[in-house]
Amino acid sequence: MRTVLIAAFLLTALPALAAGPVKPARLGLCAACHGETGMAQIPGAPNLAGQRLDYLRGALKQYRDGRRNAPLMKAAIGPVSDQDLDALAQWYSAQAPGQATP
Template sequence: MVIPAHPRVARLVVCLLASACLLAASGNPCRAGDVKAGRAKALICQACHGLDGLSKTPDAPNIAGQTEPYLITQLQAFKSGGRKNDAMSVVVPSLSDKDIEDLAAYFSAIEISIGKLPGQ
């Protein structure tokens, strides 16, 4: 890595690198959305995905604990028509970009644990 010769620029580069390291070490993922707002909006999802993100119908996937970027990408794909599903085509068009981010933040924040593995 080349360090800029000007002391101010060099300090700025060091501060940015230190900030990035602290953020990475914090273990707290950056969230685009608001978890509380997502929980309120998730009421429209509960018939299929449940408020807990665990499928209530055979055709709906479990979405609890999925990563936020993945959920955002999938919701945007449904909204744009790149991904198709009859139920989602009814719900997603009314979602704003902020709603999508909030829902993704909420469902990704749900912690999943395994109680017992099969065969144990």
């Protein structure tokens, strides 16, 4: 019985896991400069598509906490939770570099 339950769970969960990260609710402000798919929309903004997850997660926390001196980023991130920062990092790290904006 236990095996059947595990199999049923995996069959229902695998499509969601294979689809990749869900578009974060807080993506809008980030996308204004970095693009929804991580390809910069304005000069001087870095492309985030395909960056390493741990790098993005750490950088976002450093901007939020003021350890990276970038007033624009600190203002844009504001008091975002670790969960929201993680969702943004997962989203951008999962995007393919060079992918066109939809």
